[in-house]
Amino acid sequence: MMRLCGYLRLAVTLVLLIPLVRSTEDDTHNNNYYIMIGVSGGLQEGFPAHDKLHYNQGSLEDEVVKAIFLGRGLVRGYKAFLDLMQEGWREYTETDRAVINPNVFASGCQEHANEYWIYLVDARQVMSVLNHEPRHLSMTPDTGMIELEAEETHSLVRDFLTTHIRQQHRASKKKIDKVAIPLVTAVYFNAASHIPSPPIRIHDDGTQVTNFPDSLALWAGVDDRDRTMVVDYHKSCRHHRREECTDAALEEATQAYNRYWAGIRQAIGKAEEKRQKLEKQEAISGPPFQCQKRVKFGVGKEEDPDNTSTRVNYPMTGAQIESVLKEIGFQVDLAEGEVVDPLSEKQDEPDL
């Protein structure tokens, strides 16, 4: 009997190993562990710090484990500010004032909501993504939660989480509508540098929705589409649309990109001139936050019948990610860090 079990186990192991032996470039990341995190700021694609989301083992291209972008998720009880760098800090320069960081605070207020960009990041990189960030930031495992049913939450994020949770806990048929994941969260309110991010939308119930790129563009009076023109150009050139890859198109994209950053620098310069006024003004909108209504942070108790929340804060393998995506009709290119919709010719590119 023992013998038979042994053989059986060996056979099962071999069968399970077959897909790994296939070893195309993609499969090299199948055994890697990823952790899902929510970021809102310079780590998002199209901003200078984005590369910090990729794990870099060495100097070779194939030693990089790229972060996988799933889409946006709305987190309630979070209020966004822009952190206007001050003289004497690492990122402050008078000549190139392009650095402005969002500091998103756990306000606990129902009326504040921020759109986070949800990424799967190599587990070895997660603790390092904030290294060399300017200041005031941390990551918290279960304060804010992604609201799966919110209109702002992308369907890929919702379907990925629902399917993953179902795969993890086969028995549970309970509906889950809030999922806590590690979120980049600001820990220190600096009255002399924080400007409230303008809401991009206000719901009928009074919810003010922010997100880093769109709130920043609103504040600075620039067009956020300009920011990703160069990234978009290279992406569309990689996939299928080669006829659009002309020097003129690249030139145009580069001009748009430069226009965007010139606008940001100009807005920062103007805001600096009015810095003295900030301190007084911000004290009103900063912590402690005066909420109209409070949200509940943290996950509910297992035995509570009303608990519709859960946590996803542990490592999952590339193979697990692949399996979840397969169940909802997507593929993943782990080497490129991209989710692919096999039904459509082009990549599934939820807006950057």
Ligand SMILES: *[C@@H]1O[C@H](CO)[C@@H](O)[C@H](O)[C@H]1NC(C)=O
């Ligand atoms: C309820 O709470 C526990 C932990 O506190 C969590 O693990 C569980 O998945 C939650 N959700 C549901 C729907 O039971």
